[in-house]
Amino acid sequence: MTVxxxxxxxxxxxxxxxxxxxLAVVISGIPLxxxxxxxxMIAVYVERKVSAFMMDRVGPMGQGPGLHAGKWGLLQTAADxxxxxxKEDTVxxxxxxxxxxxxxxxIFIGAFLGLAAVPxxxxxxxxxxxxxxFYIIAVGSxxxxxxxxxxxxxxNKWSLYGAMRSAAQIISYEIPAGLSIIVPIMMAGTxxxxxxxxxxxxxxxxxxxxxxxxxxxxxxxxxxxxxISAVAETNRTPFDIPEAESELVxxxxxxxxxxxxxxxxxxxxxxxxxxxxxAVAGFLGGWQSPIPGLFNTGLWGLFWFMGKLGFLxxxxxxxxxxxxxxxxxxxxxxxxxxxxxxxxxNIFGVGIWKLIFG
Amino acid sequence: MGVVKGDQxxxxxxxxHPSTHGVLRLExxxxxxxxxxxxxxxxxxxxxxxxxxxxxxxxxxxxxxxRCDYLASMNSNFGYVVAMEELMEIKIPERVxxxxxxxGELNRIASHLLALGVYGLDIGxxxxxxxxxxxxxxxxxxxxxxxGARLLYNYxxxxxxSHDLPKDFETICTDFLDYFExxxxxxxxxxxxxxxxxxxxxxxxxxxxxxxxxxxxxxxNLRASGVKWDVxxxxxxxxxxxxxxxxxxxxxxxxxxxxxYDRYWVRMLEIEESVKILRQALKEVPSGDVHQALPKKIRPxxxxxxxxxxxxxxxxxxxxISDGTPVPSRVKMRSPAFTALSCLDEVSRGWMISDVxxxxxxxxxxxxxIDR
Numbered sequence: 001m002t003v004x005x006x007x008x009x010x011x012x013x014x015x016x017x018x019x020x021x022x023l024a025v026v027i028s029g030i031p032l033x034x035x036x037x038x039x040x041m042i043a044v045y046v047e048r049k050v051s052a053f054m055m056d057r058v059g060p061m062g063q064g065p066g067l068h069a070g071k072w073g074l075l076q077t078a079a080d081x082x083x084x085x086x087k088e089d090t091v092x093x094x095x096x097x098x099x100x101x102x103x104x105x106x107i108f109i110g111a112f113l114g115l116a117a118v119p120x121x122x123x124x125x126x127x128x129x130x131x132x133x134f135y136i137i138a139v140g141s142x143x144x145x146x147x148x149x150x151x152x153x154x155x156n157k158w159s160l161y162g163a164m165r166s167a168a169q170i171i172s173y174e175i176p177a178g179l180s181i182i183v184p185i186m187m188a189g190t191x192x193x194x195x196x197x198x199x200x201x202x203x204x205x206x207x208x209x210x211x212x213x214x215x216x217x218x219x220x221x222x223x224x225x226x227x228i229s230a231v232a233e234t235n236r237t238p239f240d241i242p243e244a245e246s247e248l249v250x251x252x253x254x255x256x257x258x259x260x261x262x263x264x265x266x267x268x269x270x271x272x273x274x275x276x277x278x279a280v281a282g283f284l285g286g287w288q289s290p291i292p293g294l295f296n297t298g299l300w301g302l303f304w305f306m307g308k309l310g311f312l313x314x315x316x317x318x319x320x321x322x323x324x325x326x327x328x329x330x331x332x333x334x335x336x337x338x339x340x341x342x343x344x345x346n347i348f349g350v351g352i353w354k355l356i357f358g
Numbered sequence: 359m360g361v362v363k364g365d366q367x368x369x370x371x372x373x374x375h376p377s378t379h380g381v382l383r384l385e386x387x388x389x390x391x392x393x394x395x396x397x398x399x400x401x402x403x404x405x406x407x408x409x410x411x412x413x414x415x416x417x418x419x420x421x422x423x424x425r426c427d428y429l430a431s432m433n434s435n436f437g438y439v440v441a442m443e444e445l446m447e448i449k450i451p452e453r454v455x456x457x458x459x460x461x462g463e464l465n466r467i468a469s470h471l472l473a474l475g476v477y478g479l480d481i482g483x484x485x486x487x488x489x490x491x492x493x494x495x496x497x498x499x500x501x502x503x504x505x506g507a508r509l510l511y512n513y514x515x516x517x518x519x520s521h522d523l524p525k526d527f528e529t530i531c532t533d534f535l536d537y538f539e540x541x542x543x544x545x546x547x548x549x550x551x552x553x554x555x556x557x558x559x560x561x562x563x564x565x566x567x568x569x570x571x572x573x574x575x576x577x578x579n580l581r582a583s584g585v586k587w588d589v590x591x592x593x594x595x596x597x598x599x600x601x602x603x604x605x606x607x608x609x610x611x612x613x614x615x616x617x618x619y620d621r622y623w624v625r626m627l628e629i630e631e632s633v634k635i636l637r638q639a640l641k642e643v644p645s646g647d648v649h650q651a652l653p654k655k656i657r658p659x660x661x662x663x664x665x666x667x668x669x670x671x672x673x674x675x676x677x678x679i680s681d682g683t684p685v686p687s688r689v690k691m692r693s694p695a696f697t698a699l700s701c702l703d704e705v706s707r708g709w710m711i712s713d714v715x716x717x718x719x720x721x722x723x724x725x726x727x728i729d730r
Contacts, residue, residue, distance in 0.1 A: 324483035329391075
């Protein structure tokens with residue numbers, strides 16, 4: 001289901017091009033928003049449970065309805081969401097009110113736009129761009145503007161520190177992320193996500209699925225550099241310096257409360273979904289089955305894609321509850337002196353590999 | 359091209375901040391992320407411990423000492439009663455001494471566990487904190503079983519202890535030690551040898567030995583700088599000379615001698631030494647009555663005493679002046695955390711804000727004791 005198909009379909013009903021366009025966008029946008037909200041709800045619950053099990057706790061464990069959080073705490077996120085909705089929305093007196101209120105929307109837009117290009121299965125994708133990879137990387141940067149706005153408009157020193165760190169971090173880590181994703185692009189020769197996934201069908205030596213990660217040693221390394229940069233771009237531990245709780249209280253989110261804060265939260269989890277989606281599509285065969293030739297049709301695609309996505313998000317959570325946090329200069333060191341040289345070397349290596357074997 | 363000169367900004371860390379370990383306020387002069395000066399502001403937890411003590415009887419001072427270093431109340435009690443017994447020249451039964459050492463060392467482990475766990479939290483590692491608190495909980499359970507309190511014990515009295523050990527305490531404690539010793543390895547795997555943790559703490563906030571001595575830093579912070587000074591060894595009190603244990607000092611394991619990592623690591627090693635002492639002490643607890651030496655009326659002779667003991671934070675000294683009445687004329691507590699905090703400014707200059715949090719955490723301060 002892409003927007004284009006919908007537009008064409010509406011166009012067959014009559015000659016109202018603008019109306020058809022609006023309808024198509026709304027119809028595909030609403031499920032996308034639901035995906036985003038549902039993702040955050042599930043991810044928050046899973047994160048609570050995963051962290052609990054890693055820490056030898058039980059996590060949310062309400063029993064039954066009423067004021068409790070459901071069986072096994074299943075209603076915990078719903079309760080959280082209601083709490084955030086009814087919470088007082090405070091705007092600091094000395095803040096730049098317009099920018100302060102604007103910032104959550106911009107961050108949200110950044111995350112939401114990226115989600116539009118994620119190929120959930122061979123047919124489930126809102127917008128099938130011919131430059132899908134480039135598009136996701138590009139709209140991923142919109143969020144920074146919102147973060148800097150939020151940090152500056154809050155008129156709070158902690159927020160400012162968080163925003164400045166965040167801007168430096170995300171802009172820096174976009175470079176290794178972009179350079180790593182060039183490897184699949186070079187191999188498949190396309191920027192289209194669907195074509196990239198179709199390129200990964202078949203097998204290597206008849207056993208391994210023909211995913212780009214298994215294709216050659218350089219693409220194997222590229223996956224890890226991409227994933228590390230992706231974790232950094234989503235501001236998660238060990239790269240959660242912008243919102244380092246023990247140092248900066250809550251970083252650029254310090255002054256936000258209630259639903260505005262919830263929007264940040266939603267965007268963070270949507271960002272995780274987008275970057276993991278790109279990693280899955282670019283390196284892990286997208287909606288292709290891990291057993292080549294089996295279970296590869298219809299809704300299985302969605303299942304495999306979500307499964308791989310879920311695994312990567314789980315790994316991110318695993319990171320978060322295992323690792324300490326880097327310092328801001330060490331973060332820059334990792335990016336500029338470690339990841340970027342590796343990714344550069346990778347591109348070079350893949351070029352040679354393609355010349356010799358491909 | 360001229361030199362870009364940034365403005366200095368004052369950043370106010372605390373008194374309500376996740377990493378100030380209580381209600382400490384740090385006025386930090388920063389140039390971007392770089393810290394140029396720190397001015398700690400104290401007194402948010404000031405409860406007039408010393409002045410209060412001049413208005414209550416000697417035995418009523420003990421609950422106040424609990425509330426000074428609330429993470430190691432047993433050791434706070436210990437210091438006070440040792441000083442009082444020296445002033446009154448009381449000979450106390452052997453069993454009481456053993457119980458005191460056992461409780462003191464257990465509380466040292468509990469205090470260090472919290473210090474290390476919270477230090478992990480300061481660096482950003484969440485999970486080790488909960489692991490360590492889980493094990494600390496078992497120690498608190500043992501305290502609760504013995505004296506009914508989990509945090510503020512009022513356990514050690516002048517001339518004895520409030521409750522005798524329960525009959526099965528030895529088995530419970532040995533079980534705990536058997537369970538606990540392998541756990542130390544787990545902490546090390548999870549936190550101590552983690553590359554990021556080492557990167558964050560090694561070479562950061564070095565306190566050279568001479569600076570440490572000139573500021574009066576004591577305890578694990580001093581030993582991390584390579585000075586082998588432990589009151590339990592160098593000015594033995596109670597029955598510490600009977601036990602065989604080492605005084606671990608910093609070695610610059612991953613960086614420079616006296617850095618944050620050394621302070622962390624010395625505490626980890628001290629936990630092992632405490633386990634060693636506990637095992638020896640548990641084996642040879644003599645029988646006897648813990649209340650037999652309790653004086654009917656505490657009325658020390660005219661005079662004064664200064665006695666220091668080794669609390670988990672360092673030299674905890676009590677200076678007590680008696681004028682012959684049941685009420686102390688003056689009680690002064692020498693707080694090890696206070697002296698540790700005093701060197702924060704000098705050590706942190708030129709480091710980043712994240713490092714200031716790391717340095718502050720590595721000093722293991724307790725605000726209840728600093729403000730008293």
